[in-house]
Amino acid sequence: MSVGDLYLIPTVISEGTERAVIPTIVLEKLKSIRYFLAEDVRTARRYLSSLKIYESIESLNFSVLNKDTKEVEIEKMFGPIFSGEHLGVLSESGCPGVADPGSLAVNFAHRKNIRVIPLVGPSSILLALMASGLNGQQFAFHGYLPIESKECVQRLKL
Amino acid sequence: MSVGDLYLIPTVISEGTERAVIPTIVLEKLKSIRYFLAEDVRTARRYLSSLKIYESIESLNFSVLNKDTKEVEIEKMFGPIFSGEHLGVLSESGCPGVADPGSLAVNFAHRKNIRVIPLVGPSSILLALMASGLNGQQFAFHGYLPIESKECVQRLKL
Numbered sequence: 001m002s003v004g005d006l007y008l009i010p011t012v013i014s015e016g017t018e019r020a021v022i023p024t025i026v027l028e029k030l031k032s033i034r035y036f037l038a039e040d041v042r043t044a045r046r047y048l049s050s051l052k053i054y055e056s057i058e059s060l061n062f063s064v065l066n067k068d069t070k071e072v073e074i075e076k077m078f079g080p081i082f083s084g085e086h087l088g089v090l091s092e093s094g095c096p097g098v099a100d101p102g103s104l105a106v107n108f109a110h111r112k113n114i115r116v117i118p119l120v121g122p123s124s125i126l127l128a129l130m131a132s133g134l135n136g137q138q139f140a141f142h143g144y145l146p147i148e149s150k151e152c153v154q155r156l157k158l
Numbered sequence: 159m160s161v162g163d164l165y166l167i168p169t170v171i172s173e174g175t176e177r178a179v180i181p182t183i184v185l186e187k188l189k190s191i192r193y194f195l196a197e198d199v200r201t202a203r204r205y206l207s208s209l210k211i212y213e214s215i216e217s218l219n220f221s222v223l224n225k226d227t228k229e230v231e232i233e234k235m236f237g238p239i240f241s242g243e244h245l246g247v248l249s250e251s252g253c254p255g256v257a258d259p260g261s262l263a264v265n266f267a268h269r270k271n272i273r274v275i276p277l278v279g280p281s282s283i284l285l286a287l288m289a290s291g292l293n294g295q296q297f298a299f300h301g302y303l304p305i306e307s308k309e310c311v312q313r314l315k316l
Contacts, residue, residue, distance in 0.1 A: 008288050020183035021278045028178075097288035099295045107291035118288035120179045120280045130166050130255035130276035133264035137257045140298035 004081040006109040007033060007088045008102065010095045010121020011047045017122075018050050026119050027053050033088040035080045037065040037105055044090045065089070067101045074108045081114060095123040099144060162239040164267040165191060165246045166260060168253045168279020169205045175280075176208050184277050185211050191246040193238045195223040195263055202248045223247070225259045232266045239272060253281040257302060 007029055012018055030053060038044035041062045048057050063077040081087045089096040089105050096102030097118065109116050125141060146152045165187055170176055188211060196202035199220040206215050221235040239245045247254040247263050254260030255276065267274050283299060304310045 017183075020186070021181045023179045023181045025175075025178035095284065095288055097291070098284065102288075103291055103293060106289065110291050116289045116291070118285045120278075120285070122278045123281075123284050126253065126256065126281050126284045127276045127278070130253055130260075131264065131274045133255070133261055133266075133268050133274070135261060137301045138299060141296060143295045 002084045003114060004084050004086040005115040005117050006081065006105065007086055008096045008106070008116065008118040009033075009036075009088045009090050010119055010123070011043075011090055011093060012050075013094050013122045013124055015050075018047075021122050022051070023120050026121060027051060029117075029119060030088065033086045034059065035061045035063075035085050036088045036090055037063050037077055037102070038090040039064070039066050039092045039101060043092055047090065065101050065105055067104075069101065069104060071108070074104060077105075078108065078112070078114075093124070095121055095126075098123065098125060099141070160242045161272060162242055162244040163273040163275050164239065164263065165244055166254045166264070166274065166276040167191075167194075167246045167248050168277055168281070169201075169248055169251060170208075171252050171280045171282055173208075176205075179280050180209070181278050184279060185209060187275075187277060188246065191244045192217065193219045193221075193243050194246045194248055195221050195235055195260070196248040197222070197224050197250045197259060201250055205248065223259050223263060225262075227259065227262060229266070232262060235263075236266065236270070236272075251282070253279055253284075256281065256283060257299070 009026060009030065010022065012021060030051070036044060041064060044062055045057055048054065048060065065077065078087065089102045091100045091102055097106050106116050129139065145155055167184060167188065168180065170179060188209070194202060199222060202220055203215055206212065206218065223235065236245065247260045249258045249260055255264050264274050287297060303313055
């Protein structure tokens with residue numbers, strides 16, 4: 001029996017920009033995916049609906065993947081992939097697998113010899129780096145800053 | 159007199175994938191840009207031709223921007239932007255401004271209060287990071303490795 005692939009599906013950073021920033025290949029690949037992992041199922045459904053490529057999204061299946069998801073749960077979520085279905089990972093915003101729980105699924109896939117296919121799309125980290133004018137030949141990302149201003153200032157002072 | 163914007167225009171990493179990976183917004187913004195900075199003018203022309211959005215690319219203007227380009231030359235290349243024309247920066251492959259001379263133009267633009275607009279597109283660094291399964295919450299890019307195998311091995315051992 002053939003095994004499916006794990007697709008990393010970028011989403012919009014700013015609502016309403018689907019047609020502008022999501023490349024054709026994402027829409028094409030999505031047509032062959034019925035199982036999804038997402039941090040928040042509501043956001044995921046809303047995004048897939050907004051792409052207007054489905055007659056109905058009712059037949060799509062979603063599992064919640066967040067930073068607390070355990071290995072044994074991930075194994076369960078991968079069930080369909082072992083039956084030959086493709087699996088899509090969606091981030092809350094931008095590209096999955098970078099600074100989000102999507103990397104847990106990618107890591108699992110590598111250990112099981114499942115093909116991982118990252119697709120092109122918006123990434124706040126990359127766009128910021130491009131627009132920075134700094135030397136992009138060497139850089140480090142230290143993670144997102146805390147939202148609370150007190151904690152944020154503290155982190156910046158480190 | 160109004161000043162133009164500096165657009166960072168992603169190109170394909172793999173030839174022939176234009177229609178799949180370059181988002182609509184890139185094609186739309188390109189229609190308003192007649193002046194470009196590029197590492198290699200031939201590659202830049204070939205890429206813009208491949209997008210099939212121009213009747214002819216003969217009316218487009220290209221300046222060579224590479225790692226040895228001096229400040230005074232960059233200032234000259236920005237001439238059209240001060241006359242209200244937009245300026246586009248193209249990389250040899252993928253997203254300009256990250257590990258390529260595009261950052262020199264971005265840096266100059268910031269110092270002259272010119273608006274810098276990064277557009278969404280393919281980035282080998284980001285795609286590799288997404289597909290790595292590693293913790294993308296903290297990471298460092300140490301630059302491209304040397305092509306020569308001896309130098310490459312040496313660098314990896316550092």
